[in-house]
Amino acid sequence: MILSGSNIAVRYPGTSTRALDGVTLDLEPGRLVAVVGPNGSGKTTLVRALLGHLPLEQGNAQLDGIPVGQWRRAQLAKVVGVVAQREEVVFPLTVTQTVMLGRYPHLGPLAPIGFHDREATLKALRRCDIEALAQRRVDTLSGGEWQRVRIARALAQQPRVLVLDEPTSSLDVRHRMEVFELVRVLVTDGLAGLVVTHDLNLAGRFADRVVLLDGGKVVADGTPSEVFRRDILSDVFQWPVAVTTWSDGSPQVIPLRVGEEPVEAPKS
Amino acid sequence: MKQLGLLLLVPVSLAIGLWAGPVTLSPAELWDGLLHASGDAAAIVREIRVPRVLLAFLVGGSLSVTGASLQALLRNPLADPYLLGLSGGAGLGAVCAIALNPNWPWAVPAAAFLGATGAVALVYRLSVVSGRRLDPRVLLLAGVVVGSFAGAIMTTIVSLSEAAELRRAFLWLLGGFGSASWRAVYVFSAYAAVPLILLLMSGRALDLLALGEESAKHLGADVERNKRLVYLATSLLTAASVAVCGIVGFVGLVIPHVVRRLSTPMHRELLPVAFAAGGGFLVLADAMARTVVRPLELPVGAVTAIVGVPLFALLLRRNYT
Numbered sequence: 033m034i035l036s037g038s039n040i041a042v043r044y045p046g047t048s049t050r051a052l053d054g055v056t057l058d059l060e061p062g063r064l065v066a067v068v069g070p071n072g073s074g075k076t077t078l079v080r081a082l083l084g085h086l087p088l089e090q091g092n093a094q095l096d097g098i099p100v101g102q103w104r105r106a107q108l109a110k111v112v113g114v115v116a117q118r119e120e121v122v123f124p125l126t127v128t129q130t131v132m133l134g135r136y137p138h139l140g141p142l143a144p145i146g147f148h149d150r151e152a153t154l155k156a157l158r159r160c161d162i163e164a165l166a167q168r169r170v171d172t173l174s175g176g177e178w179q180r181v182r183i184a185r186a187l188a189q190q191p192r193v194l195v196l197d198e199p200t201s202s203l204d205v206r207h208r209m210e211v212f213e214l215v216r217v218l219v220t221d222g223l224a225g226l227v228v229t230h231d232l233n234l235a236g237r238f239a240d241r242v243v244l245l246d247g248g249k250v251v252a253d254g255t256p257s258e259v260f261r262r263d264i265l266s267d268v269f270q271w272p273v274a275v276t277t278w279s280d281g282s283p284q285v286i287p288l289r290v291g292e293e294p295v296e297a298p299k300s
Numbered sequence: 301m302k303q304l305g306l307l308l309l310v311p312v313s314l315a316i317g318l319w320a321g322p323v324t325l326s327p328a329e330l331w332d333g334l335l336h337a338s339g340d341a342a343a344i345v346r347e348i349r350v351p352r353v354l355l356a357f358l359v360g361g362s363l364s365v366t367g368a369s370l371q372a373l374l375r376n377p378l379a380d381p382y383l384l385g386l387s388g389g390a391g392l393g394a395v396c397a398i399a400l401n402p403n404w405p406w407a408v409p410a411a412a413f414l415g416a417t418g419a420v421a422l423v424y425r426l427s428v429v430s431g432r433r434l435d436p437r438v439l440l441l442a443g444v445v446v447g448s449f450a451g452a453i454m455t456t457i458v459s460l461s462e463a464a465e466l467r468r469a470f471l472w473l474l475g476g477f478g479s480a481s482w483r484a485v486y487v488f489s490a491y492a493a494v495p496l497i498l499l500l501m502s503g504r505a506l507d508l509l510a511l512g513e514e515s516a517k518h519l520g521a522d523v524e525r526n527k528r529l530v531y532l533a534t535s536l537l538t539a540a541s542v543a544v545c546g547i548v549g550f551v552g553l554v555i556p557h558v559v560r561r562l563s564t565p566m567h568r569e570l571l572p573v574a575f576a577a578g579g580g581f582l583v584l585a586d587a588m589a590r591t592v593v594r595p596l597e598l599p600v601g602a603v604t605a606i607v608g609v610p611l612f613a614l615l616l617r618r619n620y621t
């Protein structure tokens with residue numbers, strides 16, 4: 033395992049309840065872990081805690097066996113690439129300039145941008161299939177294109193771990209699928225992946241493992257089929273759902289209408 | 301190409317700055333004055349114009365670099381060097397010195413500097429929230445509050461002063477290089493060198509800070525350290541600028557935008573180009589300020605705005621239509 037959290041508890045200043053309470057999570061190369069749960073269940077807090085952005089009340093988070101707090105930010109950024117939930121552009125750069133920012137952890141404040149940096153940037157652009165957008169200003173991109181640019185920027189960091197916090201929250205079906213297909217390929221090729229998402233069905237199809245959070249605690253942890261059970265999900269999301277199975281065996285979750293019977297939907 | 305144009309502004313503005321003035325010198329006299337140490341032309345060129353042009357260039361460059369850095373730090377295109385309460389503090393200091401009228405030539409700049417640093421310290425203290433975290437949004441609010449407070453006290457003092465003092469204070473607040481001297485050049489250079497170099501070295505950190513704190517952290521920036529460094533360096537630079545020439549608006553707000561559009565938005569290249577462009581622009585504005593109504597002088601802050609605003613409006617129109 034590369035990045036791991038063990039029995040993590042976090043409490044925000046001035047609050048009486050823990051935002052995270054005894055969460056354990058490991059990331060390994062080649063495996064995609066999806067963190068799901070209702071709004072406010074602690075998903076983003078978990079990402080921040082794993083990356084050492086928050087003081088832990090209990091437990092520890094380690095990268096390569098060293099507590100994340102002991103890593104220097106630039107060193108950490110060479111190992112972990114993160115696509116944060118929100119990012120507002122104030123001073124728009126071009127796509128290439130944006131992706132080149134991913135080289136900064138390797139460059140420091142003064143080193144000139146070299147051949148290797150340009151190569152890594154170009155490779156990241158190709159990987160995310162946005163070479164054609166290279167000279168476009170990022171404020172002219174669609175939501176899906178912008179997400180791919182941000183993933184490319186994380187790839188330019190040449191990380192071993194890729195963390196994405198709700199990467200598809202405002203995207204249409206095609207762009208959601210494109211993002212998840214891309215992430216799946218990157219992880220299968222060797223990255224350790226963590227994706228926070230509200231899209232249970234994409235998590236069910238793409239993730240190797242799902243961690244379901246509620247009120248800062250892990251409610252279920254296992255393969256998508258183990259976690260996505262009607263009783264568990266209905267209870268955690270406080271809304272009745274049905275769970276069916278797609279032809280590849282992945283569980284698919286269908287929220288029920290008011291008054292609809294909570295029975296298993298027919299298998300497709 | 302456009303970048304080359306911006307850099308070409310430097311020698312052109314320096315030449316115009318040396319040539320312009322109440323006494324008309326031919327290019328030959330100017331050249332002679334620069335090369336030889338004797339004669340009337342030499343006295344004018346060497347003792348008055350060269351230090352004045354150098355000081356205007358250094359101050360213009362510093363204000364422009366400061367504005368660009370603050371815009372990235374605060375993620376706000378409207379940020380300028382005086383946003384964080386500095387102008388209010390400096391103005392208050394200067395007006396106090398003018399009202400007390402002490403018999404010391406450096407009293408006004410020294411008081412302005414003290415007022416500015418006092419305002420910086422107060423704003424900084426107000427903005428450090430929850431532990432040692434510096435919150436840019438609170439920084440902005442604290443700057444406005446402290447600036448307004450200092451401004452109110454300043455207005456009170458000015459409204460109670462006599463007409464001559466009032467005029468002096470008013471002219472000082474609008475800025476000018478009438479009191480430029482070699483000594484001012486030395487003092488400013490010695491003082492501004494460190495914050496300026498620190499800012500020029502922070503180009504990449506500013507690129508990341510401009511993305512927002514969260515993304516900056518993910519890309520390896522030591523956000524808290526960088527925020528403090530940029531804030532303190534910009535504050536010290538602005539305080540020094542205010543001390544030697546009063547409050548010169550517009551340069552720090554608009555030159556960074558012009559450079560972003562014409563050259564590059566990446567701060568490692570943007571900051572040095574902004575320094576050159578800001579310096580060149582202020583030298584030209586100062587040359588206008590002392591020739592348009594000679595032998596009188598206009599406040600350079602008025603000239604920067606009168607000339608710069610229409611230019612900038614034109615640039616905005618070109619880029620957005």
